[in-house]
Amino acid sequence: MKICRRPGRRSVFHCFMKVPGKIKKIIGTRTYTENTVGKSGARVLCFDDMVLKIGAGEEEAVMMEWLSGRLPVPEILACEREEGASYLLMSKVKGxxxxxxxxxxxxxxxxxxxxxxxxxxxxxxxxxxxxxxxxxxxxxxxxxxxxxxxxxxxxxxxxxxxxxxxxxxxxxxxxxxxxxxxxxxxxxxxxxxxxxxxxxxxxxxxxxxxxxxxxxxxxxxxxxxxxxxxxxxxxxxxxxxxxxxxxxxxxxxxxxxxxxxxx
Ligand SMILES: Nc1ncnc2c1ncn2[C@@H]1O[C@H](COP(=O)(O)OP(=O)(O)OP(=O)(O)O)[C@@H](O)[C@H]1O
Ligand SMILES: [Mg+2]
Known part of the structure; x- marks a missing residue:
C-alpha cells in the first residue's frame, strides 16, 4: 500500500511467462506492458483489455466479486493459485x-x-x-x-x-x-x-x-x-x-x- 503516485516505466513484453494453465489459455502469447505504479510488491501486467495481477492478496478477489453490481470494479476473468502465488486476471478499467x-x-x-x-x-x-x-x-x-x-x-x-x-x-x-x-x-x-x-x-x-x-x-x-x-x-x-x-x-x-x- 505504499504510495507511489506516478505511472511507472513501461516496456512491451511478449507473454511467454509461466502462469497457471487456465490463465495461459486466455492470454495466449499476447503482448503486455508492466505497470510499476503500485508498491505492494504485486506484479501488474496490462494487456489490451485485461490486467493480470500476480501476488494480490486473497481478499482482493473476494472483494471484487462482492462489489460487482455495487460499484464500478473490474470483472474477474480468472483467479488461480499455483505454487504459493496468486494470479488475478481481470478486465481493464476504462479511463x-x-x-x-x-x-x-x-x-x-x-x-x-x-x-x-x-x-x-x-x-x-x-x-x-x-x-x-x-x-x-x-x-x-x-x-x-x-x-x-x-x-x-x-x-x-x-x-x-x-x-x-x-x-x-x-x-x-x-x-x-x-x-x-x-x-x-x-x-x-x-x-x-x-x-x-x-x-x-x-x-x-x-x-x-x-x-x-x-x-x-x-x-x-x-x-x-x-x-x-x-x-x-x-x-x-x-x-x-x-x-x-x-x-x-x-x-x-x-x-x-x-x-x-x-x-
Ligand atoms: N483492472 C485494471 N484496469 C486498469 N488499470 C489497472 C488495473 N489493475 C491495475 N491497474 C493499474 O496498475 C496500477 C497498480 O495496480 P494496483 O493498485 O492493483 O497495484 P498495487 O501494487 O496493489 O498498488 P498499491 O501500491 O496501491 O497497493 C493501478 O494504479 C493502475 O494504474
Ligand atoms: Mg494501487
Whole structure:
C-alpha cells in the first residue's frame, strides 16, 4: 500500500511467462506492458483489455466479486493459485487514474471526481460485506509488520510506539463501506465520472475518515508535485471537504494517516 503516485516505466513484453494453465489459455502469447505504479510488491501486467495481477492478496478477489453490481470494479476473468502465488486476471478499467497529468492540471475537476468517488463508496450498503472490521484487520496487519521489522526497513520512526498509540487511540467508528487505500491511482475516471475502483484488498467496514484521510493526503501530495507531477500552487486540497460538506476532524484524519504508515 505504499504510495507511489506516478505511472511507472513501461516496456512491451511478449507473454511467454509461466502462469497457471487456465490463465495461459486466455492470454495466449499476447503482448503486455508492466505497470510499476503500485508498491505492494504485486506484479501488474496490462494487456489490451485485461490486467493480470500476480501476488494480490486473497481478499482482493473476494472483494471484487462482492462489489460487482455495487460499484464500478473490474470483472474477474480468472483467479488461480499455483505454487504459493496468486494470479488475478481481470478486465481493464476504462479511463485513467485520477493522478494522470490531465486531471492534476485541473484541480477543481479532480477534486470533484474524488469527492464523487468517496460518495459512491460510502453509498454502498455494507451489510454482508466480507470484511466487517477493517480497522482491526489493519491493526493486526500493522502488528505483524512491526514484529517482523518491516516498518523499520521502510524508515518509520519508532514503529512499536506508533502501534501502541494506534491501539489505544482507536476512534469510535461510524461503520460505512470503505475502500481502505483510497488514493488517486486506485480510482479511474473518464473525466466525467468514476469508471472504476482498483486495488480492493483493503476494502471493508470502517469509519468514513479511513477513506477521507488517505484521499485528502493523496490529493494534497499529488497537487504539490510529490510524485513527479507539475506542482499546482494555486490548488487547495481543503476544497475536498467543502465538496463533501464536511468540517474536517483533524484528529481522525491524523489517526488513519498514521495507521497507514505501518501498512
Ligand atoms: N483492472 C485494471 N484496469 C486498469 N488499470 C489497472 C488495473 N489493475 C491495475 N491497474 C493499474 O496498475 C496500477 C497498480 O495496480 P494496483 O493498485 O492493483 O497495484 P498495487 O501494487 O496493489 O498498488 P498499491 O501500491 O496501491 O497497493 C493501478 O494504479 C493502475 O494504474
Ligand atoms: Mg494501487
Amino acid at each position: 485513467d487514474m485520477l493522478c494522470a497529468e490531465t486531471y492534476l492540471c485541473r484541480p477543481a475537476l479532480l477534486t470533484e471526481l474524488l469527492a464523487e468517488g468517496l460518495k459512491l463508496l460510502w453509498s454502498v450498503d455494507p451489510s454482508g460485506c466480507p470484511c466487517a472490521h477493517a480497522t482491526n484487520q489493519k491493526l493486526k496487519l500493522a502488528e505483524s509488520r512491526v514484529e517482523n521489522g518491516l516498518c523499520d526497513r521502510e524508515g518509520v520512526r519508532a514503529p512499536d510506539r506508533l502501534l501502541a498509540w494506534l491501539k489505544t487511540h482507536q476512534p469510535a467508528e461510524r461503520p460505512v463501506f470503505t475502500h481502505g487505500d483510497c488514493c488517486l491511482p486506485n480510482l479511474f475516471t473518464d473525466g466525467k465520472k468514476i469508471t472504476g475502483f482498483l486495488d480492493l484488498g483493503a476494502c471493508g467496514i470502517a469509519d468514513p475518515y479511513q477513506d477521507l484521510a488517505l484521499a485528502y493526503r493523496s490529493l494534497r501530495d499529488n497537487l504539490r508535485g510529490k510524485y513527479g507531477g507539475i506542482p499546482q500552487p494555486g490548488a487547495d486540497p481543503e476544497r475536498l471537504f467543502k465538496k463533501l460538506d464536511i468540517v474536517p476532524d483533524r484528529k481522525r484524519l491524523r489517526y488513519y494517516m498514521l495507521l497507514d504508515e505501518l501498512l
